[in-house]
Amino acid sequence: MCGIVGYLGFRRADQVIISALKRLEYRGYDSWGVAVKHGDELGLIKRVGAIGEVEGYSVAEGSVGIGHTRWATHGKPSELNAHPHTDCRGKVAVVHNGIISNFQSLREELESRGHEFSSETDTEVIAHLIEEEYRGDLREAVMRAVERLKGSYAIVAMHADSEELVAVRYKSPLVIGVGDGEWLIASDVPAVLDYTNRVIYLEDGDVVKLWSDGLRIWNGGKEVERKIVTIPWSIEDAEKGGYEHFMLKEIHETPRVIEDTLFEYLSEDIEIDASFSAGISEIVFIACGTSYHASLIGKYLIEKLSGIPVRVEFASEFIYHHPPMHRALAIAITQSGETADTLEAMRIAKKLGARTLAIVNVLGSTATRIADHVLYTRAGPEISVAATKSFIAQLIVLYLIALKLSRMPGSEVSRLVEELRIMPELVRKILEREDEIREIAERLAGFENMMYIGRGIGVPIAMEGALKMKEISYIHAEAYPAGELKHGPFALLGEQTPVVATLVPDDTYEIMLNNIKEVKARDSIVVAVAEENDMEVEKYVDHVIRVPRTEHIFTAITHSVALQLLAYYAARKRGCEIDKPRNLAKSVTVE
Structure with missing residues (x-):
C-alpha cells in the first residue's frame, strides 16, 4: 500500500523522483525517501510526513535513483522505517511495496551472520539478502534474494557500483514508463505521466533490468517481451483542475464517466x-x-431483472472459507485491479471451478490477467482515497450486465436503456443543487454519530453513504435496513444522532415513511434523500436532499452522488484532510 518510483535517464533523478512520488501520495503518505547514485556512493534522504508538502529538496546529483512514499505496515512512521532501505555498507538500496510474510525468520538468520538492522520493517531484509548475493551482477543478486521471500512485493533495487535499476513484481503492481532516452518504474501510471504516456505493465514473476541502452525482462528464468500500452489519460486528468480537492473534482467528473462507460458498451x-x-x-x-x-x-x-440467484462475499472472508462454487460465475469488482484480497479470492474461485469476470478501472492490472472475462469501467484516474466516480462507473457496468441478462420483454429493456442514457444529465442536475446539499452537510458536521437507513436497493445506497461519511469526516456513521432499527439500534437514537434516510419510489416507500416517523419519535434529526416531486416526505423530516425523478432501480446513481456531496461538505466543514483520510490508502495491495 505504498508508492514506489525508480528513474534512469538524462535528468536529475532526485527531482524527477520527488515529482513522481507526489503523484503517488494517495498510496501512502506517512513518510518518504529518495536514494540517488552519486559517483560510487548513494545519496540518501528520508523524512516523516507527506511528500506533497516537499519543496526544494536536493538529495545528490545523479541520473539514477529510487524513491518511496509509505503507508506503514511494519513499524511506525519514522525516518528509520522510511524507505529506501540499505545494506550494512550502504551500497545496496531498495524500495518495496507489499508484505514479506517470512521477514522475521530471515532477519534472525541474517543477524546471526552479522548483519545489522536499523529499522523495524520487513523491507530491510531484502537489502541485506541482495548484499549477501551480490557478485558484481545486480540482477542475479536480486533474483537469488527474492527466491527467499514469501509474501507479496514490488521491488526496485540499485547498487552504488552499478548504473542500472533492477525491479521485481509479485502480487503488487508495477509499471514501466517508456520515455525518450529515459525510463521510469512506478506503482501506478500517474507517477510517469509528466514524462511519458507509454507504459509496460509488468506481470507476476517479472524481473526487469533497466540501463542506459534499454531494458530486458525475464520471467521463470526466460527472457520475455511485454507490450507497450499508450495511456489515454493526460497529466491534467490526474490534477485537481481548479477544484479544492480531488474528491470534489472526481464527483463533478461523474457525468462524463457515465457517458464514457456507456459509450464503451452501448450503441x-x-x-x-x-x-x-x-x-x-x-x-x-x-x-x-x-x-x-x-x-x-x-x-x-x-x-x-434476470432471476439468477446471487451471493455477495467479502473477498477478505471468501479466501478463508471457500464456499461452494459449482457452476458459478464469480464477479470480482476492484477499481485498481490490484486489491490483494480480491485477487486472491479470484484465484481461489478459479481453483474451485468458477468462471471469473472482473469489473476493473485500470487497463492491464493484475485482475484483468487473472479473470476469464473483463469489463472495464471508464472512470479514468481517481486520486482521492474515497471512491466516487469509480463507484458510479461500476454501477453503470452492473446495470448493463443486469439488463443484458434480463428476462424482461425487449420493449421493457429498451425503455430502461433509454432511462440509463439520460443519467449524465440527471447527475448534472444534482450537482446544480450542490449549495443546498452543502448547507445540510454543514449542519450535520457538528455531530459525532449518525445513522443511515434504507430498504430494498436503498440499503446498499445507505451503506455506501455511511462509508463515505465515516472515512472522510471521521463521523461515526452506521447503516441499517430501516426495519432493523427496532432490533437494537433504536437504543442509540436521540437528539445527538441524526439519521439519513434514502427513500426509493417503489413498494418500500410507504413503510420507509413509517420507519422515519418511528425515528422522529426518538427526537433524532432526519435528513431524507428523495425525489424532487415528493411532497409527502417533507411532513416528517427536518431536511430533504432533492434528486431528479428516475426509475427506482436507478436511484442508486442519483442518491449516491447526493450522499457523496453530503459527506464531502461535512468533512470540509470539519477541516478534515479529505483526499488523504487518516489511516487509509487508495489501493489496498496487502492482505
Missing part, C-alpha cells in the same frame, strides 16, 4: 458479450469496501 443495443453467463447456476460477487457495496446493488439488480 443501439447493449454490446456486452454475455458468454460469461452461459450455463451458470448462480453468480457470486467478491469485493471489498465500496466495491462490495456496488456488488450488493448488483445482486439486487440481477436477481430482480
Whole structure:
C-alpha cells in the first residue's frame, strides 16, 4: 500500500523522483525517501510526513535513483522505517511495496551472520539478502534474494557500483514508463505521466533490468517481451483542475464517466458479450469496501431483472472459507485491479471451478490477467482515497450486465436503456443543487454519530453513504435496513444522532415513511434523500436532499452522488484532510 518510483535517464533523478512520488501520495503518505547514485556512493534522504508538502529538496546529483512514499505496515512512521532501505555498507538500496510474510525468520538468520538492522520493517531484509548475493551482477543478486521471500512485493533495487535499476513484481503492481532516452518504474501510471504516456505493465514473476541502452525482462528464468500500452489519460486528468480537492473534482467528473462507460458498451443495443453467463447456476460477487457495496446493488439488480440467484462475499472472508462454487460465475469488482484480497479470492474461485469476470478501472492490472472475462469501467484516474466516480462507473457496468441478462420483454429493456442514457444529465442536475446539499452537510458536521437507513436497493445506497461519511469526516456513521432499527439500534437514537434516510419510489416507500416517523419519535434529526416531486416526505423530516425523478432501480446513481456531496461538505466543514483520510490508502495491495 505504498508508492514506489525508480528513474534512469538524462535528468536529475532526485527531482524527477520527488515529482513522481507526489503523484503517488494517495498510496501512502506517512513518510518518504529518495536514494540517488552519486559517483560510487548513494545519496540518501528520508523524512516523516507527506511528500506533497516537499519543496526544494536536493538529495545528490545523479541520473539514477529510487524513491518511496509509505503507508506503514511494519513499524511506525519514522525516518528509520522510511524507505529506501540499505545494506550494512550502504551500497545496496531498495524500495518495496507489499508484505514479506517470512521477514522475521530471515532477519534472525541474517543477524546471526552479522548483519545489522536499523529499522523495524520487513523491507530491510531484502537489502541485506541482495548484499549477501551480490557478485558484481545486480540482477542475479536480486533474483537469488527474492527466491527467499514469501509474501507479496514490488521491488526496485540499485547498487552504488552499478548504473542500472533492477525491479521485481509479485502480487503488487508495477509499471514501466517508456520515455525518450529515459525510463521510469512506478506503482501506478500517474507517477510517469509528466514524462511519458507509454507504459509496460509488468506481470507476476517479472524481473526487469533497466540501463542506459534499454531494458530486458525475464520471467521463470526466460527472457520475455511485454507490450507497450499508450495511456489515454493526460497529466491534467490526474490534477485537481481548479477544484479544492480531488474528491470534489472526481464527483463533478461523474457525468462524463457515465457517458464514457456507456459509450464503451452501448450503441443501439447493449454490446456486452454475455458468454460469461452461459450455463451458470448462480453468480457470486467478491469485493471489498465500496466495491462490495456496488456488488450488493448488483445482486439486487440481477436477481430482480434476470432471476439468477446471487451471493455477495467479502473477498477478505471468501479466501478463508471457500464456499461452494459449482457452476458459478464469480464477479470480482476492484477499481485498481490490484486489491490483494480480491485477487486472491479470484484465484481461489478459479481453483474451485468458477468462471471469473472482473469489473476493473485500470487497463492491464493484475485482475484483468487473472479473470476469464473483463469489463472495464471508464472512470479514468481517481486520486482521492474515497471512491466516487469509480463507484458510479461500476454501477453503470452492473446495470448493463443486469439488463443484458434480463428476462424482461425487449420493449421493457429498451425503455430502461433509454432511462440509463439520460443519467449524465440527471447527475448534472444534482450537482446544480450542490449549495443546498452543502448547507445540510454543514449542519450535520457538528455531530459525532449518525445513522443511515434504507430498504430494498436503498440499503446498499445507505451503506455506501455511511462509508463515505465515516472515512472522510471521521463521523461515526452506521447503516441499517430501516426495519432493523427496532432490533437494537433504536437504543442509540436521540437528539445527538441524526439519521439519513434514502427513500426509493417503489413498494418500500410507504413503510420507509413509517420507519422515519418511528425515528422522529426518538427526537433524532432526519435528513431524507428523495425525489424532487415528493411532497409527502417533507411532513416528517427536518431536511430533504432533492434528486431528479428516475426509475427506482436507478436511484442508486442519483442518491449516491447526493450522499457523496453530503459527506464531502461535512468533512470540509470539519477541516478534515479529505483526499488523504487518516489511516487509509487508495489501493489496498496487502492482505
